[in-house]
Every structure is written in structure tokens, then in C-alpha cells.
Amino acid sequence: MGGGGNQNEALAAFGIDEPAPDSGEVDLFPENEAPLQVFLSMQTQWRIGMNGATGLDYAALPAVLALCGVKRKRRADVFSALRVMEAEALSIWAEQRK
Numbered sequence: 001m002g003g004g005g006n007q008n009e010a011l012a013a014f015g016i017d018e019p020a021p022d023s024g025e026v027d028l029f030p031e032n033e034a035p036l037q038v039f040l041s042m043q044t045q046w047r048i049g050m051n052g053a054t055g056l057d058y059a060a061l062p063a064v065l066a067l068c069g070v071k072r073k074r075r076a077d078v079f080s081a082l083r084v085m086e087a088e089a090l091s092i093w094a095e096q097r098k
Helices: 005-013 030-041 058-067 072-097
Strands: 046-049 052-056
Touching: 030 058, 030 072, 052 058, 052 072, 058 072
Parallel strands: none
Antiparallel strands: 046 052
């Protein structure tokens, strides 16, 4: 999640208010709970190349969606949100490599 204001905007896009300094807690819109759970569950499914992660391995996604209890009618929306989080993670890692 970029830097400064961009990070706050990215967090806001997922319904996350900036966490309190000491609590480590965030507020999350209910509709973003499943996408976040799927994203966190996919954390061992990154494809890695010579320059680091290149993206998530979507072959594992159907099993993860099912195990996370995501209803079929919500899977397209959850996948779309997952791709936003994936892109942001890749962007952060690319920035860190500079």
C-alpha cells in the first residue's frame, strides 16, 4: 500500500480505517471480510521469479474459496477484491526492491 496518503486511500477502499497507534486493530466493512480471509489464506501461494513474487497461483484459489466458505454467487466479487490486494502487495514489494 504505497506511501502516505495513498496508503490511507488503499485502506479506505477496503473499508479499513487507520489503526489506532497501539491497538493493532482495524475496522473492516463486512463485505471485505471474505476477500481478506481468502487473501490471507493464499499467503503461501505466491509464484516467485528471479525478481521476487510475480503473483498468486490461482490454481489453489477454488479450494481456498471453498474452504473459506465463500458462496458461489460471491466468488467473482471476492476474486476481484483479491486481485486488488495482490496488485497492491506486488507494488509494495517492487517499491521495497528499489
